[in-house]
Amino acid sequence: MNKQNVACLFLAIMVFTSHSKHLLSEQAVNRPAETPISCLQKMVHNVHNLETELGYLKQKIDNQETKIESLRDEVVALLKATKELNTKSQDTQSERLAKLEKNFEKLITDMKQFKTHANETADAIAAAQKSLQEQVEQNKLQGKQMQDMESATKSLVKAMQNKISQAKESFNSLTDSTTEKPTTSQSNHYYVKSGDTLAKIAKEFKTSSQKLKELNGLKSDKITTGQQLLLPNSEVVQ
Numbered sequence: 001m002n003k004q005n006v007a008c009l010f011l012a013i014m015v016f017t018s019h020s021k022h023l024l025s026e027q028a029v030n031r032p033a034e035t036p037i038s039c040l041q042k043m044v045h046n047v048h049n050l051e052t053e054l055g056y057l058k059q060k061i062d063n064q065e066t067k068i069e070s071l072r073d074e075v076v077a078l079l080k081a082t083k084e085l086n087t088k089s090q091d092t093q094s095e096r097l098a099k100l101e102k103n104f105e106k107l108i109t110d111m112k113q114f115k116t117h118a119n120e121t122a123d124a125i126a127a128a129q130k131s132l133q134e135q136v137e138q139n140k141l142q143g144k145q146m147q148d149m150e151s152a153t154k155s156l157v158k159a160m161q162n163k164i165s166q167a168k169e170s171f172n173s174l175t176d177s178t179t180e181k182p183t184t185s186q187s188n189h190y191y192v193k194s195g196d197t198l199a200k201i202a203k204e205f206k207t208s209s210q211k212l213k214e215l216n217g218l219k220s221d222k223i224t225t226g227q228q229l230l231l232p233n234s235e236v237v238q
Helices: 003-029 036-085 090-178 198-204 209-216
Strands: 189-191 228-230
Touching: 036 090, 198 209, 209 228
Parallel strands: none
Antiparallel strands: 189 228
């Protein structure tokens, strides 16, 4: 591996690292308010991008480790050649060896940073997956709450409709019962009106409460509006 290839490799690593950090910082800072659905879709997209980037980083790490092994073999070969030659070019070889060792150490440092960045990316993926799962659970809970609310609303509407129907029936019954029903001089029946009592009716038709109770099979003096009472035959309804 010559110096030009090593320099190109270092430049590519630095550019890729800078681009990855810039991408992660943009994703962390510029996040506008979104709906739960769009937020969920974006999170899925970000997780996919992070997984792709992690795979790319792992591939790069494998490639770099291969290159490191090749470089190590080259360094070992140069060391061996340097010891065996022991000629006038020893100083030049030593200088070259020193540069290679320096480059090797720098490459090792870059690889450590590369692995650190890969670990950070993996942590970011795990956090995104956790956040995605939480968002899914929250959406499920909200959906259940909406279903419960809709069911409760339907039940309330149905109950109110039943109440309204009962109120209408009660009002119609009350209206029918309070309507004064016609009687004739030949009738011996009386329809109880609002405010009537058994004693009042007995007094009006010149009879007794006990007689009205016996005639109508009543066990008490309690009567209701609209109730039909049988009167003695000798009496006439007014």
